[in-house]
Amino acid sequence: MKDNDGSVTLDQIDLKILERLQVDGRMTNQELADSVGLSPSPCLNRVRRMEKAGVISCFQARVELTKVCRHVDVIAAVTLRDHGLKDFKTFEDMVTEMRFVVECTKVSGPIDYLVRFICPDVAAYQMLSDELLRLGPKISNLSSYIVLRTVKPFRGLALEGLVSLK
The missing domain is CATH 1.10.10.10 (Winged helix-like DNA-binding domain superfamily/Winged helix DNA-binding domain)
Known part of the structure; x- marks a missing residue:
């Protein structure tokens, strides 16, 4: 196989x-x-x-979270000041342990990571973002974007066209 x-x-x-x-x-x-x-x-x-x-x-x-509770969905763009392997590992270990981080993706381009938080409210997100800035490796930029509405939620991959058959 x-x-x-x-x-x-x-x-x-x-x-x-x-x-x-x-x-x-x-x-x-x-x-x-x-x-x-x-x-x-x-x-x-x-x-x-x-x-x-x-x-x-x-x-x-x-889980359709809107049917269960109030929450805030935030996507943060994070750029690290230094780009050594140790810096990336320290940041990744930190976000892996953060309770309300539901997804973290390392990306190319002017930012290093996109981090998605689902928090009970904006105050809880602010505490987490402050913790990132205070305890994490030197972060040169953290830009937060509150999700107002998800237009197309993830519902699976479009396998046809991605996977070549043999």
Whole structure:
């Protein structure tokens, strides 16, 4: 299943399985098998094979937070003053431990990281951003953007066109 470069070879049925599971990870194996044109046993074998290969990493519930509580969603653009490996590691270790950080992505360009916070309120975010500035490696810039509305939430990857079939 793995190529020489470490990537995993998938066929059209594997892609259909992945697309269906991205839409509804709770569907039964029977429903999944029916939707991709397989019998249940081979379908389950394919899912297990993709889990074992790390193609499918987990199944998660998406929580509609607006139905549960009030919150503030903030995306912060962070630029470090120094760009040594130790500086990046120190920053990454710090944000990994921060309770309300839900995502952190290292990017190229004039900023180093995009950090997403989901906090109970703006005051909680301000405490975290102050902590970053005070305790983290020297940060040359931290720009915060409060999310007003998510126009297109993440609902899965567009696998067709991304994955080449062999």
